[in-house]
Amino acid sequence: MAGSDTKRSQPLWLLAELTYRCPLQCPYCSNPVEIAKYNNELGTEDWLRVLQQARKMGATQLGFSGGEPLVRRDLEELIGEARRLGYYTNLITSGVGMDRDRVKAFKEAGLDHIQISFQASNEELNNFLGGTKSFRHKQEMARVVKEFEYPMVLNIVLHRKNVDQIRDILDMTVELNADYVELASTQYYGWSRVNIDQLLPTREQLARAEVVAKEYQEKMKEKMKIIYVIPDYFENRPKACMNGWGAIFLTIAPDGSALPCHAAAQLPGLEFPNVKDHSIDHIWNDSDAFNKYRGFDWMQEPCRSCPEKEKDFGGCRCQAYMLTGDATNADPVCDKSPHHGKLHADVDRIGGLSGTKEFESKPLVFRNMRNSKELSGETAAAA
Amino acid sequence: MNDIPEIAPTFRFQWEEAQDCYVILYPEGMVKLSGSAGEIMKRVNGSHNTDEIIADLKSAFPGVELDNDVRNFLDNARDNGWIRYKT
Ligand code: SF4
Ligand code: SF4
Numbered sequence: 001m002a003g004s005d006t007k008r009s010q011p012l013w014l015l016a017e018l019t020y021r022c023p024l025q026c027p028y029c030s031n032p033v034e035i036a037k038y039n040n041e042l043g044t045e046d047w048l049r050v051l052q053q054a055r056k057m058g059a060t061q062l063g064f065s066g067g068e069p070l071v072r073r074d075l076e077e078l079i080g081e082a083r084r085l086g087y088y089t090n091l092i093t094s095g096v097g098m099d100r101d102r103v104k105a106f107k108e109a110g111l112d113h114i115q116i117s118f119q120a121s122n123e124e125l126n127n128f129l130g131g132t133k134s135f136r137h138k139q140e141m142a143r144v145v146k147e148f149e150y151p152m153v154l155n156i157v158l159h160r161k162n163v164d165q166i167r168d169i170l171d172m173t174v175e176l177n178a179d180y181v182e183l184a185s186t187q188y189y190g191w192s193r194v195n196i197d198q199l200l201p202t203r204e205q206l207a208r209a210e211v212v213a214k215e216y217q218e219k220m221k222e223k224m225k226i227i228y229v230i231p232d233y234f235e236n237r238p239k240a241c242m243n244g245w246g247a248i249f250l251t252i253a254p255d256g257s258a259l260p261c262h263a264a265a266q267l268p269g270l271e272f273p274n275v276k277d278h279s280i281d282h283i284w285n286d287s288d289a290f291n292k293y294r295g296f297d298w299m300q301e302p303c304r305s306c307p308e309k310e311k312d313f314g315g316c317r318c319q320a321y322m323l324t325g326d327a328t329n330a331d332p333v334c335d336k337s338p339h340h341g342k343l344h345a346d347v348d349r350i351g352g353l354s355g356t357k358e359f360e361s362k363p364l365v366f367r368n369m370r371n372s373k374e375l376s377g378e379t380a381a382a383a
Numbered sequence: 384m385n386d387i388p389e390i391a392p393t394f395r396f397q398w399e400e401a402q403d404c405y406v407i408l409y410p411e412g413m414v415k416l417s418g419s420a421g422e423i424m425k426r427v428n429g430s431h432n433t434d435e436i437i438a439d440l441k442s443a444f445p446g447v448e449l450d451n452d453v454r455n456f457l458d459n460a461r462d463n464g465w466i467r468y469k470t
Pocket of ligand 1: 022023024025026028029030031066067068094117367
């Protein structure tokens with residue numbers, strides 16, 4: 001089988017995307033544009049089986065995400081089983097659909113950690129970006145999370161519309177007593193790819209933001225861990241995406257399809273196995289999809305003979321596919337890729353236009369089922 | 384020192400069969416502990432102070448000089464936020 005010469009890996013990280021339903025509509029959402037097609041959600045029994053099988057194979061970290069996982073009424077039951085099995089359970093939520101009773105019930109069921117996302121540090125922009133009045137409620141929930149002694153991660157996805165407010169954002173996280181802050185730069189797949197012209201920050205914005213992030217990292221180092229990553233479009237080496245394909249990450253989408261990374265559904269020519277038909281053991285070890293880009297045998301030049309391939313695994317397969325049309329190419333973030341120049345030219349084109357009136361007034365495409373149907377219809381017609 | 388260490392509520396300590404070692408778990412992360420670190424952490428349960436933990440380790444591993452190692456480890460564990468002291 002393709003390139004499984006590396007030592008037998010274990011799915012240490014299980015990401016359970018319970019649903020793509022979500023009361024928010026963030027235009028940078030990393031869910032697939034085709035969310036409207038996922039109306040066949042796994043039932044409770046299926047999820048319980050997945051949790052048991054993955055744990056047996058060594059999975060330790062479990063993330064309940066979505067969409068908005070709070071939409072699922074069986075969440076408490078799933079958390080309870082996860083605790084019984086010995087997972088460290090992370091709830092990744094917008095906070096919408098949460099209340100004090102539920103936070104308490106989660107604690108009793110054995111939830112370990114809650115991550116709440118904010119869209120911005122002020123009510124107006126937060127509610128605009130999320131397409132929902134949610135700002136005050138999120139703040140209230142962050143306080144409740146701390147009251148119940150959970151470790152709390154606050155996650156803010158940064159892009160051109162909010163990155164200039166990084167200082168206010170950090171002040172807010174300090175005020176809310178976050179243990180960890182993730183200033184996550186938008187990754188351009190899913191909805192953010194659709195909205196890239198409106199979301200990609202400029203080089204100047206990033207340079208300013210980095211200074212502030214460093215200042216707070218230093219100032220808060222005893223109390224709060226701040227993780228700040230610049231968007232990889234601005235780098236010269238790709239990130240070690242997922243720590244390698246099929247190396248430690250296992251994502252289960254709401255319909256039960258198993259993916260080596262949550263953006264992989266877009267890759268052509270791969271049939272992702274479904275947990276309704278196969279065991280996690282089979283999916284992880286024997287399925288074509290999980291073996292396809294494992295190891296190094298699948299690589300082309302320049303990666304194939306590159307001394308750095310064990311460090312970054314050639315970057316992100318999805319990005320290689322999206323930007324070059326071939327998933328076995330080097331991630332064009334890498335300056336050894338023949339497509340790198342085009343990527344940076346695109347970044348500069350967007351940077352040059354940003355700030356101009358007609359460019360900025362172009363409306364964002366919000367992530368909702370109506371837009372999903374429209375966009376996936378278009379893609380189907382174009383294909 | 385008579386203070387009693389306990390695992391901080393924002394961390395979890397447990398045996399991981401698949402890794403064959405004790406681990407510390409926290410949001411989206413895991414630290415694998417060495418054999419001796421695991422033996423110390425196992426005894427951090429909110430009811431024994433540092434001296435008692437050392438005494439217990441000495442009876443489990445007779446003849447090993449471990450006072451300083453244990454104290455250093457516990458200092459590090461506190462700096463990492465894994466444990467806190469009840470006073
Ligand atoms: S990014 Fe926004 S729209 Fe997407 S799942 Fe999270 S809260 Fe919902
Ligand atoms: S050529 Fe490929 S393996 Fe080498 S640094 Fe670039 S992306 Fe990584």
